[in-house]
Amino acid sequence: xxxxxxxxxxxxxxxxxxxxxxxxxxxxxxxxxxxxxxxxxxxxxxxxxxxxxxxxxxxxxxxxxxxxxxxxxxxxxxxxxxxxxxxxxxxxxxxxxxxxxxxxxxxxxxxxxxxxxxxxxxxxxxxxxxxxxxxxxxxxxxxxxxxxxxxxxxxxxxxxxxxxxxxxxxxxxxxxxxxxxxxxxxx
Amino acid sequence: xxxxxxxxxxxxxxxxxxxxxxxxxxxxxxxxxxxxxxxxxxxxxxxxxxxxxxxxxxxxxxxxxxxxxxxxxxxxxxxxxxxxxxxxxxxxxxxxxxxxxxxxxxxxxxxxxxxxxxxxxxxxxxxxxxxxxxxxxxxxxxxxxxxxxxxxxxxxxxxxxxxxxxxxxxxxxxxxxxxxxxxxxxxxxxxxxxxxxxxxxxxxxxxxxxxxxxxxxxxxxxxxxxxxxxxxxxxxxxxxxxxxxxxxxxxxxxxxxxxxxxxxxxxxxxxxxxxxxxxxxxxxxxxxxxxxxxxxxxxxxxxxxxxxx
Numbered sequence: 001x002x003x004x005x006x007x008x009x010x011x012x013x014x015x016x017x018x019x020x021x022x023x024x025x026x027x028x029x030x031x032x033x034x035x036x037x038x039x040x041x042x043x044x045x046x047x048x049x050x051x052x053x054x055x056x057x058x059x060x061x062x063x064x065x066x067x068x069x070x071x072x073x074x075x076x077x078x079x080x081x082x083x084x085x086x087x088x089x090x091x092x093x094x095x096x097x098x099x100x101x102x103x104x105x106x107x108x109x110x111x112x113x114x115x116x117x118x119x120x121x122x123x124x125x126x127x128x129x130x131x132x133x134x135x136x137x138x139x140x141x142x143x144x145x146x147x148x149x150x151x152x153x154x155x156x157x158x159x160x161x162x163x164x165x166x167x168x169x170x171x172x173x174x175x176x177x178x179x180x181x182x183x184x185x186x187x
Numbered sequence: 188x189x190x191x192x193x194x195x196x197x198x199x200x201x202x203x204x205x206x207x208x209x210x211x212x213x214x215x216x217x218x219x220x221x222x223x224x225x226x227x228x229x230x231x232x233x234x235x236x237x238x239x240x241x242x243x244x245x246x247x248x249x250x251x252x253x254x255x256x257x258x259x260x261x262x263x264x265x266x267x268x269x270x271x272x273x274x275x276x277x278x279x280x281x282x283x284x285x286x287x288x289x290x291x292x293x294x295x296x297x298x299x300x301x302x303x304x305x306x307x308x309x310x311x312x313x314x315x316x317x318x319x320x321x322x323x324x325x326x327x328x329x330x331x332x333x334x335x336x337x338x339x340x341x342x343x344x345x346x347x348x349x350x351x352x353x354x355x356x357x358x359x360x361x362x363x364x365x366x367x368x369x370x371x372x373x374x375x376x377x378x379x380x381x382x383x384x385x386x387x388x389x390x391x392x393x394x395x396x397x398x399x400x401x402x403x404x405x406x407x408x409x410x411x412x413x414x415x416x417x418x419x420x421x422x423x424x425x426x427x428x429x430x431x432x433x434x435x436x437x438x439x440x441x442x443x444x445x446x447x448x449x450x451x452x453x454x455x456x457x458x459x460x461x462x463x464x465x466x467x468x469x470x471x472x473x474x475x476x477x478x479x480x481x482x483x484x485x486x487x488x489x490x491x492x493x494x495x496x
Contacts (some may be wrong), residue, residue: 005279027282030373031419032391033365036241053366053467057409057444 004054012044012063019044019116025153044121045116051172064117067124072109080105093120102159104129104176114143125176130185132153137169149181154172192495201491203320206476206488210272212318213292213472216311222268222294227257229274233452236437237393241278242449250276253469254293255394256452259423260309262295263462270294272472282486284415285494290472297465299424301406304466306385307446308410308418309338312381313474319479327478328414330378339382346384350375355388364388364408376411383408395421410470412478420468427459 044084111125135153149161236455302480323335358364385408395405476488
């Protein structure tokens, strides 16, 4: 059990049976008044943020959150199959649960899946993933002006802007945090 | 690790220099107006009971949470004008505007009430600003606070009505007075000019005198600059019986809410018999330094925060 004075940025707590993470936190105290704990909380399921002010006497349960190392196996009938790297248990996530991570899910990719109690909440990807370009327009030499990019399609179906010299069949490194092209990968 | 703090410390030099000049200027202001600078013990055996302020223990005694106990005894002993700049300590207070060890300027003046201390507060801060070369405006958090025009003066009742559409009674009965003041009211105060908020409910001023004809209101004010409370002052309560009653009330409140009940100052109460009509102000030196140096957090205006020592 936490007290309001235990609140810290990044602390994960349970309110009304939902997990929240403390995004911002400040101790405030009016001149002769009582200590108040102003916080901005983010619902870890919906992503909704709101401000809430607590008093010393307010208590919270910690949110039971765990990260499991899992491996992406394959996609079947619109569902994404992952395998627990320790227990080999399999888990299916819907497209909605996978979200933007689907851009980077190549077979055997190691990821971390965050669970709240027993519900999967989200996927933590490696910061960098190497993906093959499956569709690209050929490089027109006149396009070498610096800063110019062209769209290509990657093996996962993700469309991304890359420098014009990238050709079909090449492998590129993508930063999963920004979703942007980083560099060409030479095998 | 040590390298990291070295850079933090050396980066604070300019701000600490302004702070040092500010403290010197405050001193000059009071000395030139015939105030005696005093020093009172930081370590004391008993405290004036406060519902929401906790002291840090020091052996069997306590570190003072403000110098008021001893300074009021000096006033009662005939010291007509005194001031002190000292460290104060409050258990568990740490935030972007709070340090558990902070610097307070406190001054007392005999024969005046809280209205004249508001005027004096204004005069002192203007004098210090000019001394520091700021002229008539200071910039804080993207706002320009004008010091030269009339400073704002607004009652608690009016400020609640204006910013929270609520009466004092509604806020107190709804048990949300502090929350409303902090979240809805304070951010608007002192943005383009310093603003005094005055006439607080009696429940928020243990040693403040009640207003004539209005026993539920205390003759107390707070000064705001840049949405931040800078000072708190009031006309001193001199009625001994009323002191006993309020001490008892706070003691019972603390006991009923499971808070530690601190020993109470017996000498203070016996000396109080000769307390003249007077008023006093406590001003947060760190926070005033934040305003003058446009610092968003209190950490910026002290060399060391508790995390660094």
